[in-house]
Amino acid sequence: MAKRYWLLKSEPDVFSIDDLKKKKVIPWDGVRNYTARNFMRDGIKKGDGILIYHSSCAVPGVAGLAEAASDGVPDPTQFDPKSKYFDAKALPNAPRWFLVKVAYKKTARRLIPLSLIKDMRGLESMVLLRQGRLSVQPVSPSEWDLITRLEGSW
């Protein structure tokens, strides 16, 4: 399977690209949306490219690059009663939620704001622009190239 590309949203007040840089590799846990879950479980493979997107903040946009450090595996927080992500309906032999490990790659020298993404030719059909509220989403190779080769941003 060829390498694929994804965009993961995070609120920088909660977890930012700087936090990822410090931690280096983290389990991207707590995703509790079935569409996002399906991408985590079936879509993302180790080695895939990831855009880290800052949402719900002063200047939302692409803040950095990461790489999938694992395929999808069951998210252990669903089984932990002390976790805010605990799900009483999830069973160890039938996990409901999945995560991938995410490895830090790079911080944007200048964040690529949503306002610019909206204006860039070739990004019109990004899931980011078409579906407002999806925290794990696919990015096409051409979208990836346009964003990761944007002059002055990296």
Add this chain to the structure above:
DNA sequence: GCCAACGTTGGC
């Protein structure tokens, strides 16, 4: 299976 009510996301 439908759909109203409710909750969440996320830009502005």
Add this chain to the structure above:
DNA sequence: GCCAACGTTGGC
């Protein structure tokens, strides 16, 4: 803080 756009839940 507002509100649009969804997603989820639960009664029927």
